[in-house]
Amino acid sequence: MSKSPGERAPVMSFLWWKRPRSAFLDIGLAVLAALECVVNGVNFFDSRMHVSGAASVGIGLVGVLAGGTLVLRRRWPAVPVLVTLLLMPVMLSVTLLVVALYTLAETWEWPSTRRRVVGLSALAFAECVLVMLVSMLNPGDTQVEQPPLWGQVLLSVMVSVGLTVPPVVTGLYVGARRRLIESLQDRAHGLETELDLLAEQARERARRARLEERTRIAREMHDVVAHRVSLMVVHAGALERIVAKDPEKAAQSAKLMGEVGRQALNELREILGVLRMDDERGQPEQDSLAGLPRLVDQSRAAGMAVTLTVSGSRQEFTGEAEQTAYRVVQEGLTNAHKHAGGAQVSVLLAYAPNGVRVSVVNACPGGEKSAAQLPSGGNGLVGMRERVIALGGTFSSGPEADGGFRVEAVLPSRLAVRTDRLGR
Template sequence: MTSTGEEQGGTGRDGPWWWERRRGVALDVGLGVVSAVECGLEGIPFAREAHVPVAVGVLFGVLVGATLVLRRRWPIAVVLVAIAVSPAEMGFLLAVVGLYTLASFEVPRRITATLASMSLAATFVVMYLRTRGDVEADRTLVILLSVFVAVALTVPPVLLGLYVGARRRLMESLQERADSLERELSLLADRAEERAEWARTEERTRIAREMHDVVAHRVSLMVVHAAALQAVAVKDPVKAARNAALVGDMGRQALTELREMLGVLRAESPKPAAASVVPVPVPVPVGLAGGFEDGPSLGELEALVGQSRAAGMVVELDVRGGAGEAYPAEVEQAAYRVVQEALTNCHKHAPGARVVVRLAHREGEVAMQVENGPCDGEAAVPGLPSGGNGLVGMRERVLGLGGVFVSGPTDAGGFRVSAVLPSGRE
């Protein structure tokens, strides 16, 4: 049995036996001592009326009064003892405190009502029998006086106990809700941290993919042109100058795109207003993660293919369907990057091979394919390094938009990269 709300205090348990708190022990022992003294004194007249030794009456009263120490453990038993000794006119404190404890604890209400009624009836009967011969008045006055005393000794402690018990249960319910809310907030904080970590990882992956696409393609073309420049520097100065100019253009374009990406990374996010105190869920970073407005588009494929042609690659561009049709920016950029990375791989792994770039505008989707023939063994191999992330990056881009990506060697000894992206339009 738990202690009442005003007697608990704190959250830990430090009392012995059935007590929750040490101060509860002190309170119950103090009440038990006072009750034992009261009942011991009331045992003197009881012993005289019962014609027993006074010491027996006093000892009986002390034992009866001391049962109040057990009120937290067995409140029903304490009230029954108080009802049982009521004919002996002892146990006033025992009855009042026992009824209060019974009503304030988690005892079934029917049991509380039954014992309270028994105590009320016993007090009325004892009071009636004691006053009918001592008061020179009519029976109505004796009955009214007995009812008043019985109600005064029974109803107030029961009502007070019911109020304290209801208040304690309310406080426990509020505390439980507060603990539940704290756990939910802690869980939300953990999930927010997981989302933030996922967003950081996703952004790092996207940044790495963009850097790879820009640097790999531009630098690959620069290396190819540099190799051609080295080969024709003495024999054909005009062609060497043209290749040198192309290398410069490629370098400037690579630097421009790198600066744009670094500018996105350095841009500060707008700070929330000072009055805003509501935490906002972790945002997905902008720029490379979601800002596609300034990225390349399918309309630039012709220029992209022209750069590879200028580097000496034999490239055929085949566009079918609604040429010039606009798609969402993320679809346009993903399609462009797939073709760009595929051409970069052709420069790296198939120098001198014939390449076909196909673009098909279909209903609800756009498809692209880059296929190269077998490598010309006599062609100069520029010796470009490969990080092994090109195909992985292309696959991530396409699958991230809900598309389909397939790559692999062809029967003719070449290699083919195919991708299909949904148009992303309603």
């Protein structure tokens, strides 16, 4: 199984040791400290009293147990220190003292446990000074000349400092360094996780962007193809009926079909090739509110009884807003061609202080039906609603009380192009 970049490799553990080599190290130190405790303990008692064999075995057993406490130093770091303080006067072990103080300082958190670390270390230092001073004041060999008292005190302090201060300072440094490395590792793992999350979010945003782009292209294709092809089908049906009766009108219808077809091809080229066009290029006039009269004329030429009403003061809106309003009217006319052949259709363009409103209302189609039944995919109104709502406007569509149908959209005034400039 593959592992993620931020996943840590598993570590083989044994009891409280994370690695086998740590167990071997502690056992080796325990054996060395036990031998030193046994030798020093036997020498201490043998120099002051006669020690029998059974007593030597007992002293040796105590020394083994004292040195063996180093095996527990990673689990209970205070145990070797307490044993050292308890047995230091009779069996001083340098290995046990140094390793115990080092482990205490390295293992216990600083500064949360600094009082205990400082307290036990200071107690060990004081006891070490006292033991060294007593040993010098009561030497086993009285033949050797001893230094003066101040020299013995100074020597005891220096030896005690050498035995206690370096392991404590080294333990504090190693512990702080270890905790810093662990903190940096945790931070690195957190950053890796965050980067993985950001990468996943970026992939999700890219997927959504592709989906939105496909939806937008499909919407543009529908807007262009549905209306233009609907007009062409209507003209083709009319041409089929009048070609024998009125050749001149049939020729006009054929010419109009060609013009509508060319417009559809041009708009398809714009969708397929100009989707990469920068925003500075404005929308073509036929795809803006200025192109509504031409759009209405094309529907009127196809036989639709349609009127256009413009109210309010003309105001220019952003290219996307004007194209959206244009597409709403286009979709409304396309629906009227499909489902309300022969009905009266009204197109309204109203400029107001709060924005612009466009609506397409067709009466109840009780008259002549369309010569050809035009298919409907049901996606036009849904696409229009998405367009308008995306710009912050409102969209509504539905049947009227008299049996007709209304398509209406309102775009907010914030989409208007501001022509006023601050005076210098």
